[in-house]
Amino acid sequence: MLPEYELLSYEDSRQLAAKYGLPLVKGRRFRTLDEAKKIIHEFKPPFVLKVIGPGVMHKTEKRLIALNLESLDEISVAMDKLMRNAKGMNVDGFLMQEQKAGVELIIGGKRDTAFGAVVLFGSGGIMAELYGDVAMRVAPLSRKDALDMISETKARAFFTERGFRGRRADEEHVIKLLMETSRLMLNEQRVMELDFNPVIADSREAVIVDARILV
Amino acid sequence: MKRSLDALLEPKSVAVIGASREPRSVGYGVLQGLLKGCVMPSKYAKRFPGKVYAVNPNAKTIQGVKCHASVKDIAGDVDLAVICVPAKIVPPVLRECAEKRVKAAVVVSAGFAEVGDAELQEELATIAKKGGMRLLGPNCLGVIRPSKSLNASFGLSMPRAGGAAFITQSGALADSVIDWALEEMYPFSAIVSLGNQADVDEADLVEWFAGDGETKAIALYLEGVKDGKKLMAAVRKAVAAGKTVLVLKGGRLSGGAKAVSSHTGALAGSYAVFEAAMRQSGAVVTYGLADLLGLAQAASEQPKAGNSVVVVTNGGGAGVLCTDYCEEFGVNLVKIREATLRKLDATKLMHPAYSRRNPLDLIGDAGAKRYEAALDVLLADDAIKAAIVIQTLQTMTESEGDARAVLRIRKKYPKKPVICVFMGGKYSKAAMQLLGENGVPNYDDPRKAAKAMALLVGAQRF
Numbered sequence: 001m002l003p004e005y006e007l008l009s010y011e012d013s014r015q016l017a018a019k020y021g022l023p024l025v026k027g028r029r030f031r032t033l034d035e036a037k038k039i040i041h042e043f044k045p046p047f048v049l050k051v052i053g054p055g056v057m058h059k060t061e062k063r064l065i066a067l068n069l070e071s072l073d074e075i076s077v078a079m080d081k082l083m084r085n086a087k088g089m090n091v092d093g094f095l096m097q098e099q100k101a102g103v104e105l106i107i108g109g110k111r112d113t114a115f116g117a118v119v120l121f122g123s124g125g126i127m128a129e130l131y132g133d134v135a136m137r138v139a140p141l142s143r144k145d146a147l148d149m150i151s152e153t154k155a156r157a158f159f160t161e162r163g164f165r166g167r168r169a170d171e172e173h174v175i176k177l178l179m180e181t182s183r184l185m186l187n188e189q190r191v192m193e194l195d196f197n198p199v200i201a202d203s204r205e206a207v208i209v210d211a212r213i214l215v
Numbered sequence: 216m217k218r219s220l221d222a223l224l225e226p227k228s229v230a231v232i233g234a235s236r237e238p239r240s241v242g243y244g245v246l247q248g249l250l251k252g253c254v255m256p257s258k259y260a261k262r263f264p265g266k267v268y269a270v271n272p273n274a275k276t277i278q279g280v281k282c283h284a285s286v287k288d289i290a291g292d293v294d295l296a297v298i299c300v301p302a303k304i305v306p307p308v309l310r311e312c313a314e315k316r317v318k319a320a321v322v323v324s325a326g327f328a329e330v331g332d333a334e335l336q337e338e339l340a341t342i343a344k345k346g347g348m349r350l351l352g353p354n355c356l357g358v359i360r361p362s363k364s365l366n367a368s369f370g371l372s373m374p375r376a377g378g379a380a381f382i383t384q385s386g387a388l389a390d391s392v393i394d395w396a397l398e399e400m401y402p403f404s405a406i407v408s409l410g411n412q413a414d415v416d417e418a419d420l421v422e423w424f425a426g427d428g429e430t431k432a433i434a435l436y437l438e439g440v441k442d443g444k445k446l447m448a449a450v451r452k453a454v455a456a457g458k459t460v461l462v463l464k465g466g467r468l469s470g471g472a473k474a475v476s477s478h479t480g481a482l483a484g485s486y487a488v489f490e491a492a493m494r495q496s497g498a499v500v501t502y503g504l505a506d507l508l509g510l511a512q513a514a515s516e517q518p519k520a521g522n523s524v525v526v527v528t529n530g531g532g533a534g535v536l537c538t539d540y541c542e543e544f545g546v547n548l549v550k551i552r553e554a555t556l557r558k559l560d561a562t563k564l565m566h567p568a569y570s571r572r573n574p575l576d577l578i579g580d581a582g583a584k585r586y587e588a589a590l591d592v593l594l595a596d597d598a599i600k601a602a603i604v605i606q607t608l609q610t611m612t613e614s615e616g617d618a619r620a621v622l623r624i625r626k627k628y629p630k631k632p633v634i635c636v637f638m639g640g641k642y643s644k645a646a647m648q649l650l651g652e653n654g655v656p657n658y659d660d661p662r663k664a665a666k667a668m669a670l671l672v673g674a675q676r677f
Binding site for chain 2: 005057106108109110112113114115116118120122128129132134135136137138145193194195197212214
């Protein structure tokens with residue numbers, strides 16, 4: 001359902017994110033197994049394969065993602081399966097990424113008719129909407145706003161010194177992401193909504209694994 | 216410093232345009248509001264001390280006031296005009312006000328944007344702007360300021376004067392709030408109904424009350440916000456000036472069902488954004504009218520203090536409940552020191568089985584003397600910054616005496632907030648009124664008191 005906005009392509013999203021120093025996980029778009037063969041050595045296994053394109057949403061539910069791939073053979077099998085699942089969709093090809101482990105977060109942006117640009121933070125992944133564990137602020141965000149947003153959500157448990165159940169995320173990287181997202185929303189008026197979901201964070205970094213930018 | 220809404224909120228002279236001889240009409244009620252302070256009797260009502268003029272071309276006098284054919288026929292200056300003529304003739308009347316150099320106008324009349332006639336409303340805004348007039352409404356109840364004996368509205372009665380400014384996008388709510396306030400002793404510095412907001416909006420008023428010495432708390436009932444950034448700036452200004460700003464928004468659950476194209480779009484609905492923006496600006500978000508006004512009452516009549524609170528009760532159950540609620544809202548119940556307990560013993564007024572810990576259970580036979588002695592010892596302790604006083608109605612209870620004891624304690628320790636939970640109804644009413652009238656908020660449920668205390672002590676989980 002894309003009522004009025006258009007989804008930015010993978011390359012354009014990547015470029016826009018880079019302009020604000022927002023780290024997208026390493027990835028390359030390709031169409032054929034031959035192309036996959038050429039780029040596979042740029043990545044460390046395990047690999048992730050995703051179907052991308054303007055008509056693609058809810059990739060997990062529609063089985064348009066293959067995880068834990070270790071070899072070109074496995075990639076080949078996954079490509080066939082994903083293509084079958086994507087039948088009838090408006091598709092641009094595949095995206096190969098390195099698989100990340102860590103805490104799944106969501107960072108988002110939207111425009112509110114009364115308050116203007118808004119930045120959102122919370123527990124991410126496919127359960128983001130189910131749990132609704134989010135905090136919001138009207139842009140521009142101060143550093144304190146970003147800190148408060150983290151502490152308003154249950155995800156704050158991951159940012160403590162001991163983390164939660166062996167998982168720990170670093171605050172500074174997430175604060176930077178939040179403040180840069182705020183800057184992007186204020187500077188790029190054509191961006192109407194964006195989802196960075198999941199953002200995967202651990203004690204060393206926070207990277208955007210999936211970016212949906214609507215213009 | 217003169218500010219542009221002074222004529223609206225602190226007028227020296229008021230003209231009622233469309234004053235009527237018909238006792239059940241708005242034009243009659245507004246004039247009576249100025250002449251007597253109320254239509255339905257209130258002991259807080261008095262005649263407006265400034266000049267009151269009536270305008271009605273078809274009458275000689277109404278309620279003993281000489282009628283003028285037009286506002287332009289009035290000899291003296293007019294700060295504020297209250298207009299209650301039919302919508303179609305509001306524009307010419309407003310033009311006459313501009314020619315007369317009236318400084319502000321309240322347009323009570325309905326029949327503008329709310330019935331689809333945005334053009335007619337736009338015309339009013341233009342006339343007001345050109346004439347250098349501020350305009351409240353149209354389609355509003357008006358302005359009430361108890362301490363100035365100003366009832367420039369068709370509000371039926373006059374509430375107690377105090378520190379809460381109630382700004383509402385619903386005029387009808389204001390009327391019921393006034394009636395309610397006479398029971399609950401809500402203290403108002405002002406009640407202002409916004410109506411359709413052709414000119415003056417909620418942010419203008421928040422900004423004005425931010426600079427009003429009488430106002431300690433600003434309570435807003437809103438249904439829609441047009442300029443969110445302006446409201447945020449006004450709220451920040453009020454909070455920086457030490458005011459407590461509380462908001463309640465109607466229509467919280469509507470408008471969430473639109474097609475959404477992202478997780479963020481789904482999660483950040485318009486109410487969620489409103490709430491986040493208000494919190495970000497330093498306002499307190501409430502979810503009910505009783506909450507909005509009950510908290511505004513506490514914030515406007517009690518000082519703020521450190522989060523170190525004692526609960527004094529004459530019943531165990533109420534104390535247990537209050538402890539739960541205090542924990543829920545982050546109110547810290549301080550441990551009573553041994554030295555303080557010894558001082559309590561030394562009063563020789565404690566029951567042998569009194570609890571000797573917080574909540575301090577004085578036991579069911581506690582009378583006013585025991586309450587007063589206990590509170591005096593506890594609040595003299597530097598480590599105790601505030602008290603919640605619970606009274607359940609038992610055979611030996613002297614509720615009015617207990618209320619007077621609390622009031623004496625409140626006076627003795629002016630920097631320490633004291634709020635009450637005199638639980639009951641019919642037979643506790645006199646004591647509740649006594650407390651409320653003298654600036655000690657009383658709540659009928661310990662949960663409400665715990666929440667109010669959380670606001671006063673700046674608790675984290677508020």
